Amino acid sequence: DTEVTQTPKHLVMGMTNKKSLKCEQHMGHRAMYWYKQKAKKPPELMFVYSYEKLSINESVPSRFSPECPNSSLLNLHLHALQPEDSALYLCASSQGSQGFRGELFFGEGSRLTVL
Amino acid sequence: GEDVEQSLFLSVREGDSSVINCTYTDSSSTYLYWYKQEPGAGLQLLTYIFSNMDMKQDQRLTVLLNKKDKHLSLRIADTQTGDSAIYFCAERGTGANNLFFGTGTRLTVIP
Numbered sequence: 001d002t003e004v005t006q007t008p009k010h011l012v013m014g015m016t017n018k019k020s021l022k023c024e025q026h027m028g029h030r031a032m033y034w035y036k037q038k039a040k041k042p043p044e045l046m047f048v049y050s051y052e053k054l055s056i057n058e059s060v061p062s063r064f065s066p067e068c069p070n071s072s073l074l075n076l077h078l079h080a081l082q083p084e085d086s087a088l089y090l091c092a093s094s095q096g097s098q099g100f101r102g103e104l105f106f107g108e109g110s111r112l113t114v115l
Numbered sequence: 116g117e118d119v120e121q122s123l124f125l126s127v128r129e130g131d132s133s134v135i136n137c138t139y140t141d142s143s144s145t146y147l148y149w150y151k152q153e154p155g156a157g158l159q160l161l162t163y164i165f166s167n168m169d170m171k172q173d174q175r176l177t178v179l180l181n182k183k184d185k186h187l188s189l190r191i192a193d194t195q196t197g198d199s200a201i202y203f204c205a206e207r208g209t210g211a212n213n214l215f216f217g218t219g220t221r222l223t224v225i226p
Contacts, residue, residue, distance in 0.1 A: 004157075033213075042203055042216035043158070056213060090157055102146055102207050104214055106157040 003027075006091050006107035014115050015081060021110045023074040023091030031055075032074040033104065034066060035090040043090055049074060081114045088112075119206060119217035126223045133194045135220045137187040137204035144206040147180065148214065149189045152201045161189070161202075191222075199224045 004025045013019050023032065031050045035043035048056035049068040063085075065077040074091055088111050092104040118140040127133045139147070145166050150158040164171045164178045164187070171178045177190040187204055201221050205214040 006157075040219075042219050045213055048213060088155075092158075102214075103148055103160050103163055104158075105160065106150075108157040109155075111155070 004091055004093055004105050004107035006089075006110050008110060009108065010111050010113075012113045012115065013078065013081065015083075017081075018077070018079045020078065021076040021089055021091075021112070023076075023107055024072055025093040025105070026072055027093065027105065028071075029093035029095055029105070030071060031094045032068065033092040033094075034074070034076050035092065037088045037090055037109070047076075078112075081112075083114050086112055086114045119204060119215055121202075121204060121217040121220045123218065124221050124223070126225060127194050128225050129194060129196060131194055133189075133191040133198070133222055133224075135189045135191075135202050135204075135222065137189075137217050139185050139187065139204075139206050139215075139217075141206060141208050141215070142185065143208045146207045147178075147187050148205045148207075149176075149178065150203045150205060150216075152203065152219070154200075158203065194222075194224050196224045196226055198222060 007022045033048050034046040036046055037043045045058050046060045047066045052068050063080045067075040088109045090109045091107045094104045120138050146163055148163045149161045151161050152158050162173050162176050164180050169180050175192045179188045201219045203219045204217040207214050
């Protein structure tokens with residue numbers, strides 16, 4: 001099983017809504033990531049969790065709140081978003097240990113539209 | 116920070132070879148990767164190369180690395196219409212727990 005599963009695939013929300021994106025992997029990976037991708041652009045790193053601890057926060061606004069309940073799950077809680085936050089949100093995982101190849105395995109993404 | 120550059124577009128005829136180029140600035144890069152992204156989908160890892168190698172072949176894919184010039188290329192032999200996608204190179208620095216992605220190259224295969 002080499003899958004990273006993201007739900008929902010599509011989400012439309014208003015600026016006052018609270019919603020969550022979910023990500024799950026069962027490859028035993030210990031690092032999980034959230035990336036944001038705007039149209040025709042490369043993915044931009046938002047957060048990294050390593051061994052269930054937040055290790056990187058790339059100065060993301062507080063209206064995005066990550067959570068790692070266990071080593072297989074990663075959530076991204078959304079509140080009071082702006083229309084410019086509309087994007088494809090990609091979750092990824094990797095083995096997370098130094099000395100490994102370190103490749104990231106990506107989910108299919110959650111396409112978010114903020115009205 | 117790291118800077119990874121790619122040309123934006125490439126068009127080839129079906130059956131020809133495609134060569135997608137990438138330049139990077141971080142001389143401490145340990146691994147370099149090629150990812151493929153089809154419309155509306157996530158990123159699929161195609162192949163990778165370790166920084167002490169200069170070539171890697173995997174079926175129709177050939178990766179060439181010139182570490183001196185910090186230049187990476189991906190050659191796709193016998194390009195098919197199903198290869199049409201955006202291709203991202205990415206690099207990982209020493210001790211880094213993250214990848215830095217290039218700007219992406221949109222490959223269009225003309226039947």
